[in-house]
Amino acid sequence: MITPGSVAAGGAYVNSYEITAPARVVNVSGQIPVDPYGEVPEGFAAQCRQVWANVAAVLAQHDMGLSDLVKVTTFLSDRAYRAENATIRREILGDHTPALTIIITGIYDESWLLEIEAIAAR
Numbered sequence: 151m152i153t154p155g156s157v158a159a160g161g162a163y164v165n166s167y168e169i170t171a172p173a174r175v176v177n178v179s180g181q182i183p184v185d186p187y188g189e190v191p192e193g194f195a196a197q198c199r200q201v202w203a204n205v206a207a208v209l210a211q212h213d214m215g216l217s218d219l220v221k222v223t224t225f226l227s228d229r230a231y232r233a234e235n236a237t238i239r240r241e242i243l244g245d246h247t248p249a250l251t252i253i254i255t256g257i258y259d260e261s262w263l264l265e266i267e268a269i270a271a272r
Contacts, residue, residue, distance in 0.1 A: 178268040218270040
């Protein structure tokens with residue numbers, strides 16, 4: 151829905167996400183593309199899937215899942231990953247559309263191609 155003063159949401163996100171009386175809110179620190187063995191996968195697709203797996207694992211520790219996400223911030227190391235990031239995010243989240251921000255920036259470790267932080271509520 152377009153309202154005066156706003157831009158239509160595009161793709162797999164919404165302009166806002168209202169939380170009404172949540173019982174719990176979980177803030178997920180920036181998750182990086184490192185697997186449980188300390189390895190960084192090669193290539194953007196593998197790193198992106200690993201980051202989402204890490205987000206899901208953190209949420210599971212709080213008895214939550216990806217469908218509980220209300221806000222996702224993705225930090226990409228290069229604008230070239232925009233389309234692939236969107237495709238994988240849609241694959242992972244399906245029809246779930248949290249509020250979303252994507253930032254193109256330098257990443258803490260040069261081998262990491264992205265980082266994702268999130269907020270979940272239930």
